[in-house]
Amino acid sequence: MFLIVGGVWLWTTKPWIPAIELAEPGPSGQRINQPGLIGNFYAGQGSDRRPAILILGGSxxxxxxxxxxxxxxxxxxxFAVLAIAYYRLPDQPAKLELVPIETITRGLDWLKAQDAVDPERLAMMGTSKGAEAALLVASRRPDVRAVVAAAPSHVVWQGFDWNLAPVEGSSWSVGGKPVPFLPITDVGWDGDVYTPALANLHKHPEAIIPAERITGPVLLLCGEADSLWPSCTMARAARDRRNAEGSAxxxxxxxxxxxGHFGVGPPLAEGREAPWIITLFGGTKEGNLAARKDGxxxxxxxxxxxxxxxxxKETRQ
Incomplete structure (x- = not known):
């Protein structure tokens, strides 16, 4: 009886599902709410046009x-910065399946058009699934001058649903069509399902993100003890592909x-107790904190x- 009640409670409350947030912009920020574009914009400081960054969160x-x-x-x-949402908000996909990358490119185009922004100095920054998306979009956008990908993937993955409903399609779409993806071959609760799937990558080479097409420098950050997915293995694969293909x-x-997976991002404030979640997907508390402080x-x-x-000379080219 206890097991039945516990199972009903778990399925009803679904504590594994992260809350859907729509963070209020800070004092210097502006909410952007247009058809197909939801985000917070920070113009930065200065009288000249500034370099700009589009930021993407994770799953x-x-x-x-x-x-x-x-x-x-x-x-x-x-920097002028635009942080956007690409799924789980109203009028966006409820699950990470066939999420239009046009949502992201629309954010890039909006950002470039702002008076505070120098459109020739544009970067993207993403974490986890946002890093996957940043690498994918930047490989299709020669105007993106730099990419920061934290806990990244070098391939497009099969999508998923936090409600654990079956998802068979790609995480991303372009023009309504799925982006080729690598299927997840093992489904379960007991750890990383991505490493076994990578063994089949040779059967799905079209799922590899052509990172060599990214015109500018790329920074990839990862934790060797990442237990969610093998972010360091995938970071090195993206680097090796760029090097092998002669990226300038x-x-x-x-x-x-x-x-681990949460060893990326800004360091925590001095004296603040680290939240328990920092070790949820690998690494020690000290290791994750040190990685963030350095990275x-x-x-x-x-x-x-x-x-x-x-x-x-660069401007004239």
């Missing part, structure tokens, strides 16, 4: 407070030994270098 969907917080931190460093721009992998300033330095003011 939690919506517009999470943590994603908005990253946008605010970057805006304080002089640099590709950097920052891999942290004792960090975030290096992310800022990467973006500042990649989006520096173009020289006269």
């Amino acid at each position: 939690e969907g919506g517009l999470a407070a943590g994603v908005d917080s990253q946008a605010q931190l970057l805006a304080r460093r002089g 721009a640099a590709t950097t992998v920052l891999a942290y030994k004792d960090a 975030w300033p290096r992310t800022i330095a990467f973006l500042e270098a990649a989006l520096k003011q173009p020289t006269t």
